[in-house]
Amino acid sequence: MKIGIPKERREDERRAAASPETVKRYKGMGLEPVVEAGAGAGAAVADQVYEQAGASVADEAGVWDSEIVLKVQRPTEAEMGRLKQGQILIGMLDPYNSKDQVEAYAKAGVSSFALELLPRTTRAQAMDVLSSQANLAGYKALIDAMAEYTRVLPMMMTAAGTVTPAKVFIVGAGVAGLQAIATARRMGAVVTATDVRPAAREETESLGAKFVGFVPTDAATKGGYARPLTPEAQAEQARMVAEHLKTQDIVVTTAQIPGRKAPRIITADMVKSMKPGAVVLDMAAESGGNVEGSKPGKTVTVGGVKLIGARNLPARIAPATTVLYAKNLMNFVQLLVDAKTNELKIDTGDELIKGTLLTTGGAVVHDAFKPAA
Numbered sequence: 076m077k078i079g080i081p082k083e084r085r086e087d088e089r090r091a092a093a094s095p096e097t098v099k100r101y102k103g104m105g106l107e108p109v110v111e112a113g114a115g116a117g118a119a120v121a122d123q124v125y126e127q128a129g130a131s132v133a134d135e136a137g138v139w140d141s142e143i144v145l146k147v148q149r150p151t152e153a154e155m156g157r158l159k160q161g162q163i164l165i166g167m168l169d170p171y172n173s174k175d176q177v178e179a180y181a182k183a184g185v186s187s188f189a190l191e192l193l194p195r196t197t198r199a200q201a202m203d204v205l206s207s208q209a210n211l212a213g214y215k216a217l218i219d220a221m222a223e224y225t226r227v228l229p230m231m232m233t234a235a236g237t238v239t240p241a242k243v244f245i246v247g248a249g250v251a252g253l254q255a256i257a258t259a260r261r262m263g264a265v266v267t268a269t270d271v272r273p274a275a276r277e278e279t280e281s282l283g284a285k286f287v288g289f290v291p292t293d294a295a296t297k298g299g300y301a302r303p304l305t306p307e308a309q310a311e312q313a314r315m316v317a318e319h320l321k322t323q324d325i326v327v328t329t330a331q332i333p334g335r336k337a338p339r340i341i342t343a344d345m346v347k348s349m350k351p352g353a354v355v356l357d358m359a360a361e362s363g364g365n366v367e368g369s370k371p372g373k374t375v376t377v378g379g380v381k382l383i384g385a386r387n388l389p390a391r392i393a394p395a396t397t398v399l400y401a402k403n404l405m406n407f408v409q410l411l412v413d414a415k416t417n418e419l420k421i422d423t424g425d426e427l428i429k430g431t432l433l434t435t436g437g438a439v440v441h442d443a444f445k446p447a448a
């Protein structure tokens with residue numbers, strides 16, 4: 076059974092859905108890995124390295140002629156024409172922003188899995204693409220913001236005097252935010268953070284940062300995600316953020332609500348009140364923006380404050396994120412292939428399969444996307 080790894084064709088995508096290590100493991104599982112020529116170029120993996128690990132290298136048509144296809148991002152329009160009946164497609168398919176495409180997978184007779192929908196359970200941790208990618212993205216966000224900051228992060232004591240440490244504020248202390256906190260702490264900054272989930276306070280403090288703001292009791296779902304704030308809670312948060320921002324040097328915002336536009340937390344007036352030379356990096360710029368005026372992929376200066384709109388941060392450190400993403404996918408593929416017979420076995424009773432399976436047998440089957448009865 077062939078398992079194909081096409082070259083990613085969406086703009087700015089540099090990751091690949093397999094690494095030499097996972098290619099080797101697929102071979103060990105009795106599968107035949109087929110990698111498209113150049114698929115690893117953005118992640119610093121040459122075709123020969125995939126070959127040495129046991130893959131064959133093919134052209135685009137050869138790769139899509141596989142029983143299982145592994146992707147980073149959802150297929151392009153041209154790639155949609157290459158899907159074939161009975162094929163298995165696995166990747167970050169972004170179904171909330173591509174509902175028509177979900178229907179097209181069903182029409183094409185493909186069993187499609189969107190790995191962002193994986194339930195955040197202990198068993199799922201090794202397959203959790205959101206966590207592995209957000210973790211490294213949170214690190215890269217702080218590094219990018221630091222690169223635009225023209226003062227220094229740590230306190231520096233010199234014969235000529237002392238330079239005070241930078242004040243870093245992280246909005247949203249989830250997976251990415253916690254890594255941004257840890258990175259800023261390693262650089263010696265004075266770090267504060269806020270979130271709306273009750274668990275975030277302790278996690279922030281365990282990294283040596285100070286939690287600021289209040290935590291509404293009803294702002295987390297059972298699945299551990301944030302809910303949109305009530306208008307009252309939003310106003311309370313806005314008051315706190317507006318006051319705190321006036322003294323901050325670097326701000327990284329990471330707030331997201333799954334399946335919805337990112338919450339707007341920093342307004343243009345708040346940016347205006349910040350110190351000249353301050354830097355704000357909006358990690359949610361592509362999903363609506365936590366910061367008014369941020370533009371994905373662009374850095375704009377507003378009244379002396381630099382606003383960086385992040386765009387696909389994981390792709391900017393593709394050699395590192397590819398290793399983790401590929402491993403997440405391999406752990407997921409193991410769920411689908413019977414270890415004894417090496418045959419496909421999709422157990423729709425398994426909560427990890429049920430949680431991610433968008434389409435199969437010609438129909439949309441995921442509860443969040445199937446047509447209303």
Ligand code: NAD
Nearest residue numbers: 195196206247248249250270271272299301329330331338
């Ligand atoms: P996310 O990317 O959906 O959101 C990022 C952060 O923004 C979250 O912490 C969220 O609470 C916060 N946020 C949302 N609205 C906000 C607002 N208005 N103001 C301030 N902050 C706001 O979240 P994530 O990083 O994917 O993490 C989601 C949850 O999943 C967390 O509880 C995390 O601990 C949990 N998790 C569990 C596992 C596991 O057990 N397998 C793995 C990873 C994550």
